[in-house]
Amino acid sequence: MDAPRPTAPADPRQATPLRDAGEPLLSVRNLSVTFPTQHGPVRAVDSLDFDVHRGRTLGIVGESGSGKSVTSMAVLGLHTGAQVTGSITLDEQELVGLTERELNRLRGRRMAMIFQDPLSSLHPYYTVGEQIAEHHRVHFRSGRAAARRRAVEMLAEVGIPEPQRRAGEYPHQFSGGMRQRVMIAMALACEPELLIADEPTTALDVTVQAQILELIARLQQDRGLAVVMITHDLGVVARVAHEVLVMYGGRAVEQAPVDTLFAAPAHPYTRGLLDSLPRLDDPDDAPLRAIPGSPPSLLTPAPGCAFAPRCSRAASAAASERLRCQTEPPVLSGPAGHASACHLPTYEGAPS
Template sequence: MADPPLLSVTDLKVTFPTPRGPVRAVDSLGFEVRRGRTLGIVGESGSGKSVTSMAVMGLHTAAEITGSVRLDGQELVGLPEREMNRLRGRKMAMIFQDPLSSLHPYYTVGEQIAEHHRVHIRSGRRAARERAVEALAEVGIPEPRRRAGEYPHQFSGGMRQRVMIAMALACEPELLIADEPTTALDVTVQAQILELIAALQQDRGLAVVMITHDLGVVARVAHDVLVMYGGRAAEQAPVDPLFAVPSHPYTRGLLDSLPRLDDRDDEPLRTIPGSPPSLLAPAPGCAFAPRCPRLATATDQERSRCESERPSFGGAAGHPVACHLPAHEGVAS
């Protein structure tokens, strides 16, 4: 019998009030993550990836959140802030996109990691300082005792990201959410950070949610993939089937936009025509319909259905996909 999921999200909705009306940034989203597994959440900017991660961490202050977010069986939606503070850092942790803005410029990195440990573990100052040095060593920072006394601006971008990982994992959480952790890094450093997260996951049995727009990162580290579009789930599958036979036209478009080794040097990158949908006035049908290439060869009845009826998130293509015209295995998309 399979172990129960560490993180279970069901029918999650996140709505922000605005002067022009409510914006539902995440709509009826559901997924699970088990210990030792990595879920990659991908999509364009504005698809709801980061909003989802912030909702799981309980970091939204002005949003209306409904549905269910369960961590190791405990419901997080509606949990008092004091209880959430106990869970954040100790049971679940998050790595943000920009480490320089996440680290305080006036305190050494060792002080910041030690403070994190003292708050969540209730350790003494000396023990917290030693744990900070250990954490820096665990993430591969050379001379960790000396560098613990340095400030964030004295570290390179890749080293600052390692500091953020050290801080996130200092209290040994069970769930790690990484929100675009390699976006600002060059390719070599990016590979090092991804290898570091994978190694720490293997050692500790971490459940990891990797949020990114880079399908190359997903292919490298994820076990399962959730593709989001317009705040909704478009497709979800294990990484190999999704890359081999994508069913949703949006997933196909994301994969086609990647550069290929057999492309000519002067060949432009492929793009998905059109723009992401408005979340202020969502279309009644499929959110991707205005950009969908499959409608060009669809019948009038199929086109009408796509434009007027919201597709359900089901398994008609062998894994969950929200599309009236999914590509099936063995059928070109």
């Protein structure tokens, strides 16, 4: 019997119908990111494609080292020294190849990012109000008084009590959850169209995590934001995402609507991630089920499927199919709306 899967609350996702289906706000095509190292080039992201529409959330999920954060940083042009190839368009404007000055005009104004650790992202020597106000002044050339009012407005919008007073406080005077709210306020102060959230709830307890996710969902509905949620937590994906991109070894291994992916994962890696979740019917002392083996080395990529050495489906397949998994890279394909990069996929209605 399959483990119960977490499901997203109905309201946040149903309240944001797909708009401009033919014209995504963010479109990524054949994106590759390669870092030079003393041991040779490392391709951290390889031939990645995805779209994000206004009012929708794309969840990007995978183990550490799968390329999730590298992808998000590439969208904002934050990689120094890396070779970025392919195409990244924001509302049909090509971002790959823009100068640092051109990117600075877009960062914060049209696209913004919430980082994992707000304490390291906020400057300890300036008040939170000053930091939000400075962000607004840079992009709108506003005066100090107007920028300060905007900072207080944003603190109030993200649910920080007594925003006028707390704008004059320093990051260390805020709890972890409140600091993350400050980061959201800063990210949205200039009303961007695209919000990238990189593990925004990892360091928070479950209650505060739920509050932050509900806040992002509400702000998305109010503003029609396109959101990319980077996470390793499938519970977060189930709660907020409309579509899901599963990454492994720098490549996309499965793409599907969130309900489809949780109900009928096609790729064995996705199945392994879901099976590693705690089950409600497990005894309290039951060990968690882990995917055997380790993620692949990106210095010496395998000639075939990167997941083949860890894949029980490939191990139990016929010799010819097993050889294909080991030598031939799979291509992302499948039924409309549900693509998998696997030689032995299982779709809904097929045996797993």
